[in-house]
Every structure is written in C-alpha cells, then in structure tokens.
Amino acid sequence: MPVSEDRKFSAITNPIDQISSYSCIIGGVCLVAIFALIAAEITARNFLGTSLPFSWDFAAYMMGACIFLSAGATLKAGGHVRVTALHDYLPPKGQQVLDAVACLIGLAIALVILYAVSDMAMLSLKRGSTSSSVVRTPLWIPQGFMVVGALVFTLQMFAQVLRTVGGETLHNDADIEDQL
Amino acid sequence: MGKLTLTLVGLLALLLGAGVWVGLGLIGTGILTMSIFKSSFPITKLLAQQIWNSAVSMEMLALPLFILMAEILFRTRLSESLFSGLAPWTRRLPGRMSHITVLACTLFAAVSGSSAATTATVGRITATELLGRGYDRQMVIGSLAGAGTLGFLIPPSVIMIIYGVLAEESILKLFMAGIIPGGCLAATYMGYLAIRSTLNPSMVGEATPSTSWKEKFEALIGLGPVLLLILSVIGSMYGGIASPTEAAGVGVAGSILIGLFQRSINAKNLAEAVYHAAQTVSMIGFIIVGAMFLSVSLGYLGLPSFIAGYIQSLQLSPLVLILVLLLFYAILGCIMEGMSAIVMTLPITLPLVLAAGYDKVWYGVFLVLVVEMAQITPPVGFNLIVIQRLTGDKIGTIARAAMPFFLIMAAFVLTIAVFPGIVTWLPNSLSGSN
Amino acid sequence: ETNWDMSVVWPQGNFHTQDAITFADTVKEVTDGEVVITVHAGGSLGIKGPEGMAAVRDGLVPIADILMSQQVGEAPVLGIESLPYLAPTMSDLALLHKYFRPKIEEVAESMNQKLLYMVPWPGQAVYTKNPIKTIEDLDGVKLRVVDANGQNFFTALGAAPLQMPWGEVVPSLAAGTIEGVTTSSSSGVDGSFWEFMGNMSTFNWQASSNLVTVNLDAWNDLSEEHQEAIEKAAIKLEGDFWKASRAEDQKKIAVLEENGMSVTAPSAELKAELIKRAQPLWEEFKERVPEAADYIDAYLAVRN
Ligand code: NA
Ligand code: NA
Numbered sequence: 001m002p003v004s005e006d007r008k009f010s011a012i013t014n015p016i017d018q019i020s021s022y023s024c025i026i027g028g029v030c031l032v033a034i035f036a037l038i039a040a041e042i043t044a045r046n047f048l049g050t051s052l053p054f055s056w057d058f059a060a061y062m063m064g065a066c067i068f069l070s071a072g073a074t075l076k077a078g079g080h081v082r083v084t085a086l087h088d089y090l091p092p093k094g095q096q097v098l099d100a101v102a103c104l105i106g107l108a109i110a111l112v113i114l115y116a117v118s119d120m121a122m123l124s125l126k127r128g129s130t131s132s133s134v135v136r137t138p139l140w141i142p143q144g145f146m147v148v149g150a151l152v153f154t155l156q157m158f159a160q161v162l163r164t165v166g167g168e169t170l171h172n173d174a175d176i177e178d179q180l
Numbered sequence: 181m182g183k184l185t186l187t188l189v190g191l192l193a194l195l196l197g198a199g200v201w202v203g204l205g206l207i208g209t210g211i212l213t214m215s216i217f218k219s220s221f222p223i224t225k226l227l228a229q230q231i232w233n234s235a236v237s238m239e240m241l242a243l244p245l246f247i248l249m250a251e252i253l254f255r256t257r258l259s260e261s262l263f264s265g266l267a268p269w270t271r272r273l274p275g276r277m278s279h280i281t282v283l284a285c286t287l288f289a290a291v292s293g294s295s296a297a298t299t300a301t302v303g304r305i306t307a308t309e310l311l312g313r314g315y316d317r318q319m320v321i322g323s324l325a326g327a328g329t330l331g332f333l334i335p336p337s338v339i340m341i342i343y344g345v346l347a348e349e350s351i352l353k354l355f356m357a358g359i360i361p362g363g364c365l366a367a368t369y370m371g372y373l374a375i376r377s378t379l380n381p382s383m384v385g386e387a388t389p390s391t392s393w394k395e396k397f398e399a400l401i402g403l404g405p406v407l408l409l410i411l412s413v414i415g416s417m418y419g420g421i422a423s424p425t426e427a428a429g430v431g432v433a434g435s436i437l438i439g440l441f442q443r444s445i446n447a448k449n450l451a452e453a454v455y456h457a458a459q460t461v462s463m464i465g466f467i468i469v470g471a472m473f474l475s476v477s478l479g480y481l482g483l484p485s486f487i488a489g490y491i492q493s494l495q496l497s498p499l500v501l502i503l504v505l506l507l508f509y510a511i512l513g514c515i516m517e518g519m520s521a522i523v524m525t526l527p528i529t530l531p532l533v534l535a536a537g538y539d540k541v542w543y544g545v546f547l548v549l550v551v552e553m554a555q556i557t558p559p560v561g562f563n564l565i566v567i568q569r570l571t572g573d574k575i576g577t578i579a580r581a582a583m584p585f586f587l588i589m590a591a592f593v594l595t596i597a598v599f600p601g602i603v604t605w606l607p608n609s610l611s612g613s614n
Numbered sequence: 615e616t617n618w619d620m621s622v623v624w625p626q627g628n629f630h631t632q633d634a635i636t637f638a639d640t641v642k643e644v645t646d647g648e649v650v651i652t653v654h655a656g657g658s659l660g661i662k663g664p665e666g667m668a669a670v671r672d673g674l675v676p677i678a679d680i681l682m683s684q685q686v687g688e689a690p691v692l693g694i695e696s697l698p699y700l701a702p703t704m705s706d707l708a709l710l711h712k713y714f715r716p717k718i719e720e721v722a723e724s725m726n727q728k729l730l731y732m733v734p735w736p737g738q739a740v741y742t743k744n745p746i747k748t749i750e751d752l753d754g755v756k757l758r759v760v761d762a763n764g765q766n767f768f769t770a771l772g773a774a775p776l777q778m779p780w781g782e783v784v785p786s787l788a789a790g791t792i793e794g795v796t797t798s799s800s801s802g803v804d805g806s807f808w809e810f811m812g813n814m815s816t817f818n819w820q821a822s823s824n825l826v827t828v829n830l831d832a833w834n835d836l837s838e839e840h841q842e843a844i845e846k847a848a849i850k851l852e853g854d855f856w857k858a859s860r861a862e863d864q865k866k867i868a869v870l871e872e873n874g875m876s877v878t879a880p881s882a883e884l885k886a887e888l889i890k891r892a893q894p895l896w897e898e899f900k901e902r903v904p905e906a907a908d909y910i911d912a913y914l915a916v917r918n
Binding site for chain 2: 024025027028030031032034035038039041042046056057059060061063064066067068069070071073074075077079080081082083084085086087088098099101102105106108109110112113115116117119120142143146
Binding site: 221222225226229233238239336338341344345346347350351352353355417418420421422423424425426472475476480520523524526527 | 655656672673791
C-alpha cells in the first residue's frame with residue numbers, strides 16, 4: 001500500500017480518516033462500557049444484593065453509539081459488506097466507475113440517515129423527551145452520539161467518493177489478508 | 181402487489197448489484213419503495229425510529245459482547261490448544277477436524293441465543309485454524325454457515341422467546357422442543373461432512389501423526405480453558421447468577437482471564453481486539469438496521485400479510501401447506517430479517533397451521549428452522565455476512581458453500597412435518613410428568 | 615373509504631388486542647364500512663411500547679393502542695395512575711379518571727392526537743417462589759419490575775427489584791437468577807409462570823390503563839357524521855371493555871389456579887403496611903411533577 005501523501009484530495013481525505021479513527025476509538029470505548037455495565041450489574045446483584053437500574057438502558061445506548069461511531073472507520077477499512085458479483089466481472093475502468101456510482105448512492109443514503117437521526121435528536125431535545133424507565137435519561141444524549149457517528153460516516157463516505165474519483169480502488173477489508 | 185414486488189426486487193438488485201454496502205442498500209430500497217407506494221408517509225421518521233429500535237436494543241446486547249469475546253479469544257492461544265487437543269481423536273474419523281466446527285457450534289449454541297453470535301464466535305476460533313490446516317475452503321465456510329444457525333434452535337434462543345410471547349406458548353416447552361431437532365441436525369451435518377470427505381479425501385487436511393493413548397489424553401488437557409470458559413458461561417446462566425445476555429459478559433471476562441493466564445493478552449492486542457470488535461459490531465449493526473427498516477416498510481405496504489393471506493385462500497392439505505409455507509418463508513427470508521418476517525405473518529399463518537392439525541410448539545420449531553435457513557440465503561443472510569467479515573469470501577461464494585446445509589435443513593423441515601414427534605416428544609413427555 | 619392501520623404491541627390473544635378488534639369491527643359497522651381499521655397485533659409495525667404516542671403524533675400510524683404509563687418520557691404527568699396504591703381498585707381508578715381524564719386529553723391534543731377510549735389492565739400481582747405472608751417475606755427478593763414506581767416501591771418494601779427485558783425473564787426465572795416478578799394475571803398466564811413459581815399474591819399495587827388515540831390530522835379528515843358515530847361507539851365500548859377487563863382478571867386467575875399456582879390476597883396487616891410504605895412515593899411524585907398534584911389531591915379528597 002502506498003502512503004496516502006501522494007494521492008489526490010489527500011488534504012481532504014486525510015483529516016477525515018483521522019476523525020474516523022478517533023470516532024472508532026470512542027466506539028470501542030462504548031463497547032467496553034457495555035461489558036463494564038453488564039459486569040457491574042452481575043456483581044451488584046450477586047454480591048451487593050442490589051441492582052443497577054441503569055445498566056440495561058445505558059448498555060443499549062452504548063451499543064447504538066458503538067454502531068454509529070465506529071461506522072466511518074469500518075467503511076474506510078472495507079469492513080462494511082458489499083455484493084461484488086457485478087464488480088468482479090468488469091474491467092478496471094468499469095470497476096472504478098461502478099465504485100464511484102456506489103459511493104455516490106451511498107453518500108445520498110448516508111445523508112438521509114444523518115438527517116433522520118439529527119431530526120430525531122433535535123426533536124427529543126426540543127420536547128424534553130426522556131426514557132420512560134427508572135433513570136429518566138434525556139434521549140437527545142444517546143441520540144446525539146448517533147448523530148456524531150452518522151456525521152463521521154457521511155464524511156467518510158464523501159472521502160470514499162473522492163478516493164474513487166481520484167482513481168483509487170476501495171479497500172476490501174485489509175485485516176482479512178493479515179489474518180489468513 | 182405485483183408492481184410492488186417487482187419494484188422491490190428491482191431496486192434491491194440495482195442497489196446491491198451496483199455494490200452499495202448491504203445495510204445502506206436495504207435502507208435505500210426501503211426509502212425508495214415507500215416513497216413510490218406510500219408517498220405521504222413520514223419516511224425519515226420511520227427510519228429514525230427503526231434505527232433507534234434496532235441499534236439501541238436490549239434484546240441484541242449479547243451480540244456485541246460475544247463479538248468482543250471472540251476477538252479476544254482470537255488473540256489467545258485458545259484455538260491452537262483446542263485443535264491440538266482434538267486432533268489425535270479425530271485422526272481416524274472420516275472428515276477429521278472438519279467436525280470441530282459443527283461440534284463447537286452445537287456447544288456454543290447452548291451458550292448463545294442467536295445464530296449470528298454463534299457463527300461469529302465459533303468462526304473466529306475455528307475458520308482460520310482449519311483453513312491453515314489445509315481443509316477445503318468450501319467445506320469450512322459452508323459448515324460454519326450451516327452449523328452456526330443452530331444458535332437459534334438449541335436453547336437459549338431469542339427467536340423462541342419472541343415466538344413464545346406472540347403465540348402465547350410456554351417458552352420452556354419451546355426450548356425443550358429445540359433440543360432433539362438441534363442434535364439431529366448437528367448429527368446430519370457431521371454425517372454429510374464425513375460422506376463428502378470420504379468421497380473426496382483432498383477436502384480434509386493431513387492426518388496428524390499417530391499418537392499413543394497417553395499422548396492423546398495429555399493433549400486433552402489443552403481443552404481445559406475452552407471447557408472452563410463454556411462451563412462458566414453456561415454455569416452462570418443455569419446457576420442463577422446471570423441472565424442469558426449477562427452470561428455473554430461472563431464470557432468476555434472469562435476470555436480476558438484465559439488470555440492473562442496464557443500471557444497471550446496484553447494492553448496492545450486487547451485494544452486491537454476492541455477496535456476490531458467495534459467495527460464488526462458496526463457492520464452487523466448497520467445490516468440489522470437496514471433489514472429491520474426494510475422489513476417494517478414492507479409491513480406498512482402490506483406485502484407479507486398479503487402473500488400469507490393468499491396462501492390461506494388456497495385451502496391446502498396439511499403437508500402441502502407446510503411445503504408452501506416453507507417456500508414462502510424461504511423466499512421472504514432472502515430479503516427480510518427472519519424475526520420480522522415471523523412477527524408480520526404469524527397472525528395469519530399460526531391459525532392456518534393449527535387448523536391443519538399441527539402443534540403450537542411444533543410450529544415454533546418450524547419457524548426457527550425457516551429463520552435459520554434465511555440466515556444463509558443471499559442477499560440478506562446474517563451468517564453469510566458474518567462469515568464474509570471473517571474470511572473475506574464473497575457473499576455468493578459463501579452462499580454456494582452453504583447450499584448443501586440449506587438443503588439439509590429443508591429436508592429436515594419436511595421430515596419433522598411427516599414425523600412431528602421428533603419435535604413434540606421431549607416437551608410433552610416432560611410436561612406430562614409434571 | 616378511509617383505511618387506518620392500528621398498531622397494538624400485545625399479542626393477538628391479549629384482551630386489549632381483542633378489544634381493538636371489536637372496536638375496529640364496530641367502527642366499520644357504524645360508518646357503513648367507510649372507515650376501516652386494520653389491527654396489527656404483536657408490534658408488527660415495528661412500534662415499541664414507549665413509542666406509541668410519538669408514533670401517532672408523527673403520523674407513522676393514524677391510530678394506536680398505547681400503555682399510558684410507558685409514555686412518561688414524553689409527558690411525566692401520565693405516570694399518575696401507576697403510583698403504588700393510589701387507585702388499587704377499578705372503582706378507585708374510575709374515580710381518578712374522572713379528574714384526570716381531561717388532563718390526558720390535553721396531553722394527547724398537545725401531541726396532535728385525540729383520546730378515543732381507555733381500558734385498565736388487571737391489577738399488578740406479585741409472583742414469587744415462596745409465599746408472601748408478611749413484609750419480611752419480601753426481604754431481598756430479586757423481583758423483576760418494569761418502571762420507576764416499581765423500582766421505588768419494592769425498594770421501600772425491602773426487596774431487591776431489578777429491571778430486565780422480558781425475553782430474559784423466563785430463562786432467568788427458570789435458573790433462579792430472579793426470584794419473582796410483578797405483573798398482571800394476564801401476563802402471568804402468557805408467561806406460564808406456574809412453571810417457575812408456586813405463589814401469586816394479588817397485591818394490586820398498581821393500576822395502569824391503555825389508551826387508544828387517533829392522529830388529529832387523520833381524525834379531521836373524517837366527516838362530522840363519522841366522527842360522531844365513532845365517538846359514540848368508543849364511549850359505549852369503553853364501558854364493556856372495563857367489564858371485560860375485570861372478567862379477564864378472574865378468568866386468568868382461574869387459569870393460574872388450575873395450573874397449580876396458589877393465589878392469595880395480602881392480609882389486612884400486610885396491606886396496611888404496603889399502603890403506608892407507598893404513600894411517601896405519592897409526595898415525591900407530586901414534587902417532581904407539580905402539575906400532577908391537583909389531580910391527585912382532588913381525587914384523594916373525594917375518595918377519603
Ligand atoms: Na442457542
Ligand atoms: Na436470507
């Protein structure tokens with residue numbers, strides 16, 4: 001893999017990649033938090049005779065946050081799954097056009113997702129909606145995590161568009177070759 | 181409805197064929213189909229709601245935990261010791277170590293309530309090792325896809341719980357009903373692997389050198405950590421310490437302990453495990469969101485209930501009815517998330533099946549089996565997607581590899597239709613002794 | 615012809631679902647087949663309990679059956695009737711509604727919907743492995759509750775309440791991870807609780823009602839004649855549904871007993887103690903949700 005310095009648009013894509021990977025680190029922290037919350041609940045119930053009324057709720061929020069915050073870096077790494085049946089039959093030039101089309105469609109859908117979750121979070125904030133369980137969590141907070149993640153994901157999709165336009169091929173999970 | 185079906189299939193083929201990421205493609209198909217056929221509908225509100233419901237879902241929490249556990253275990257020497265422990269025992273078995281996938285899936289299915297978690301965890305531990313030992317790629321990924329589906333059939337099972345609530349049937353009875361079919365299916369898979377590898381010996385890896393009984397038993401010690409881990413997860417669940425989802429947390433803790441004990445886990449590779457697990461969770465999360473959103477959109481458009489209603493109007497004989505339902509769910513399962521397919525069609529199909537003389541518990545197992553089949557049919561097949569993430573093979577390749585297992589399941593469904601006792605004997609004999 | 619999809623989260627056989635189907639049939643009849651409501655049971659439209667009112671407001675569905683106490687995230691005042699022992703009998707609840715219903719209608723309107731009818735659940739019972747004769751029998755019992763009121767009330771009783779998704783409850787009961795559940799007789803039968811626990815005590819500590827509301831835009835699209843006919847049908851059916859709810863409780867308790875569950879009512883002393891420990895929670899609630907105070911006070915003034 002050549003380093004990204006000499007690629008077109010790297011002034012734009014490099015910072016986006018940076019943001020994506022920071023965002024994914026926070027996503028990882030959320031994942032660890034799911035474990036921590038569940039472990040705390042088991043411990044509290046079995047050893048302290050009490051239950052943490054927030055453990056399930058918060059763990060679920062953390063899962064939503066993890067899914068969204070990690071999405072950008074996953075896209076960059078080629079971790080999101082695609083069907084490549086048609087792709088593989090095309091000559092390199094055709095593959096590049098198809099990739100660009102896929103990225104543009106992906107960008108459009110990512111924008112709709114970004115709009116949908118932002119709208120949900122804004123309305124929750126405006127209406128003061130909370131969860132209906134014991135801890136009345138203001139819903140805009142967990143929803144806000146998803147908005148940030150969706151934004152990073154959209155930016156990364158934009159970076160993918162630039163990459164395909166700039167003549168790069170998209171990653172197909174780089175990890176995989178390391179593993180096998 | 182014909183126009184709707186055509187549009188749906190066309191859009192899916194177009195978006196997924198163009199190489200749009202699967203989760204996004206499903207969302208895009210849902211958005212476009214809704215805006216064509218129900219244009220005044222607040223689509224983005226529905227999208228936001230479905231994103232929230234499926235990404236922030238307590239029912240799904242075991243999945244990220246098991247994925248994290250698998251990533252940690254992958255970085256320990258657990259699979260190495262598992263294989264070297266079992267290798268001398270499988271030397272003379274036709275199919276040799278290919279059975280380990282099925283056995284591990286069966287065992288892990290007793291730990292986890294979902295097929296995706298079973299496939300992800302077992303696959304992480306066995307796939308690389310088997311491929312490295314020269315086992316045929318098709319056979320490895322096919323058996324993983326097939327046996328991974330046992331996660332729903334062998335208790336605990338998320339689907340049985342949902343079915344139990346909707347059909348107002350005892351969840352305990354449903355759990356019981358899954359055990360014998362689960363065992364039968366696992367045995368059939370192993371039989372198939374044995375036959376395949378006898379017919380084509382090049383599919384299995386080299387036999388390990390012959391060992392003495394003493395060495396054989398010594399090698400078994402290597403299984404200790406795996407067994408301890410599984411016992412602690414099952415033990416915490418059945419010993420009244422943790423609920424099924426919480427037990428997944430016990431699994432994470434156990435995997436860290438194993439890693440520390442083996443000195444194979446350090447801060448660096450633990451961080452890598454978390455980073456990689458977060459990406460897997462994200463990938464699967466997006467597909468679940470997409471599948472749920474598309475399924476619910478189709479529900480609003482009335483497609484599943486329309487077809488189910490059509491089947492009702494046919495007045496079929498019991499066995500033909502089951503055959504048609506099998507076909508119906510198999511096709512629905514290609515594009516819909518299995519659980520939503522059940523939720524949407526149950527009000528129509530359950531009375532039909534009961535009227536045909538089948539038992540409620542039996543139908544629960546039937547549905548679990550058809551959902552499992554849906555797990556390995558493209559394009560929306562969660563096991564296929566999980567395996568793609570693991571091995572990097574194409575969805576189509578994995579689906580072809582899984583085909584024999586799909587057919588085994590279909591044949592098994594017909595078998596239980598002819599011999600319902602396979603399903604109902606255990607729950608009936610246990611509740612009879614009450 | 616107007617077609618409405620109605621979201622109901624309960625399974626097909628639940629009496630609220632059956633009520634909804636009866637309502638749909640009646641509406642069809644009184645509007646000469648011009649307003650057709652399709653009941654989607656089991657949450658098959660993808661709407662979860664706490665989202666009911668929001669879904670009707672946003673127009674995801676024109677009409678829905680909604681568990682009121684789950685809507686406290688949108689409007690905290692809707693938590694009134696689930697306060698422990700505030701309205702333990704159906705006649706108490708009817709009295710409470712006399713004062714509180716206008717407020718519910720106001721909340722509904724502020725969320726762009728109209729209340730058509732409301733039906734209570736049978737009271738919340740306590741299912742346990744060991745019988746509960748005195749308050750000490752609750753000591754440290756790991757009991758599954760569903761809301762803040764349950765959490766606070768059973769903490770006040772010395773139990774160890776916990777929250778967990780319904781799907782976890784049955785396996786956890788079987789394994790002894792949890793030792794009890796508080797829920798209605800209907801849900802006790804749905805969950806085949808006799809497989810895990812031998813005792814049900816009819817605490818009836820909490821009331822809760824389901825609302826059926828209709829989106830105002832959908833409602834205003836109807837002719838006045840149809841609106842009137844539907845309103846009239848709703849009022850008439852509501853009375854029937856309340857009776858059916860009471861009958862449901864008796865029917866389900868009979869099923870529990872048939873399956874070998876011992877059903878008892880708390881003794882007078884226990885009941886007195888329970889109510890004593892419940893009352894501070896009313897005050898807490900009034901403080902946290904001041905707009906609720908007037909309704910609670912007006913109701914209590916008449917009841918006492
Ligand atoms: Na399982
Ligand atoms: Na499928």
